[in-house]
Amino acid sequence: MLDIKNLQVKAEGKQILKGIDLHVDAGEVHAIMGPNGSGKSTLARALSGHPEYEVTAGVVSFEGKDLLDMDPDERAREGVFMAFQYPVEIAGVNNAYFLKAALNAKRKHHGQPELDAMEFMQLIKEKSALLDIDQSMLSRAVNEGFSGGEKKRNEIFQMALLEPKLAILDETDSGLDIDALKLVASGVNAMRGPERAIIVVTHYQRLLDYIVPDYVHVLSGGRIVKSGGKELALELEKKGYGWIETGAQPVGA
């Protein structure tokens, strides 16, 4: 589904990613871990098409198409979804209105009829129970005045509505208490399936207790320095990142 080759990315004039290779197939959950500044979030944002992240080399193909050639909105309509580390507050735009516009933009792109208000409300009802989204969150402005937990739940709620082929969770666990974390994780787990791939970007192993990955990759200094199964995350939790970082030099060479 997703094939990344030698991806190099600059942000604010600094080379952050120095050659990432990653292959993700449908049905898989990959965790990307790494210390602060290793480039985890840069990878997530570059894949979503954030304008402040400049791809300087490499190829990313998504379902056989050149992902890097697409605008961010086209990527989204094609089925790439990034749950933001810091969801943006948008004053004056009603959350339900926004969700409907997003959903219909995607449906239109795929030649499906747009949902009317009734059908949309029905869908909302179905999906909101899963993440404990209450009515007031829908009638408020997008993320405005939401607590940290509400913002993250709203991200996963959007993911549930938009049913992406590839979901990238950018430190969705940061700032969540254990109850909110479980809620978010169960929302994500409900989305797991043979058609969908999920990339979980996280600093901590904690989230991976609830969203159990098939593969774990460790990023350091802009490169993937180690890949393994879910047990790699546990090892990192025990030993910390220092162990990887010191070993990182020869791997990159």
Next chain:
Amino acid sequence: MSAMTQVAEKLQPWLAAIDQRPQGGPRWLQDLRDRGAARFSALGFPTVRDEEWRFTNVAPIAAAEFRPTGGDAVHATEDELSGYLYSDAAHRIVIVNGRFVPELSRVQGLKPGVRVGSLAAAVTDQADVVQRYLGQLADFGTKAFTALNTALASDGAFVYIPDGLVVDQPLHLLFVTTASATSGPIMSNVRALIVAGDRSQSRIVETYVGPQGSAYFTNAVTEVFVGEGAVVDHYKVQQESLAAFHIASMQVHAARSSNFSSHSFSLGGKIVRNDVSALLDGEGAECTLNGLYLADGDRLVDNHTAIDHAKAHCPSHEIYKGILGGKARAVFNGKIIVRQDAQKTDAKQTNRALLLSDNASINTKPQLEIFADDVKCTHGAAIGQLDEDAIFYLRARGLTYFEARDMLIHAFAGDILDRVKVEPLRLALEVELYAQLAKDLAEIDAA
């Protein structure tokens, strides 16, 4: 010396117009006109050296020659006006080129005691009310345009609501300028006098319009007296021709426990100045001043507001928002005065502007003068372009750049539009505003 001569020369046609000012009527009215005339002659037009006009150069108005209207025959049909009439305004009066037009107005079926009609007629019909209130608030002593209006106005709108009466339907005051085929650009000095009795309740919409593309000058003065415990919800829609000049001043006197709200929508005009001043002159008087303005091209919109907290326990709320494209310029000056006796004042002012192009600009200035010690006053200004993070967030959910941008701009304006309680007016404003925005944005995209 030569600059002085130039100014004097420019003033000459205006002074000649003033010499031809309307005559007749009661003695007090003639006195009022004379005083207005004398003050205008003494003041002349303001220049950018005047603090109140620092960013707004009215030289293009002073240099143009406008023929004062008043006595002209009026040609306007209901069809021509249909776009400006709101369906649930059961009651309306129409002023064309400064003259009340009874055929186009609809004042039947009002509750007993309510008067809505021609100001000129009211000078005779409602002599004591008009004499007691007209010219009492409008500051022709220091404001040149108000002085000009005071000298030249011959008609306008008169609204009187007796004590304790609730007027359910909005009253619509429509001020129209029609194209002058024969005799060059015209100037309408129009006036509105609104007297809301104690404990009365009313909703008033003032609309200023003219044929698109034509150059003319509207010089409007509105005085509003809000009685004790009265509620007045006022809307002003400035939708003049994009080549027209619009200078307007509204002055409000709010008595004890009254509630006055103003919603100002400024969509048209080449040079526009809106002054709104409210004197909170009784304990517990509440005042809301909201505004939304839109300008593009090389147009200029200047909003000056002043809320004078003269008594204790008065809350005031103010939000002004602007959307500027092209090389448009805007000015916002929000004055809040808290007098020594005005303890427990709670004043909040917000001013925001969205610049759609690099060449658009705004000068904004909150001006707080506080003489009491137990008060709460806050003000905030935010000027800027669209939030790039918000645009990216919306795009990351599948909306195109254009959809995302439009959604954010509509949200920005919607915040003010949503406060309009006259539903057909809100819808009409939405249509007009979004059509103008769509045009501006299409130009930006084409560039």
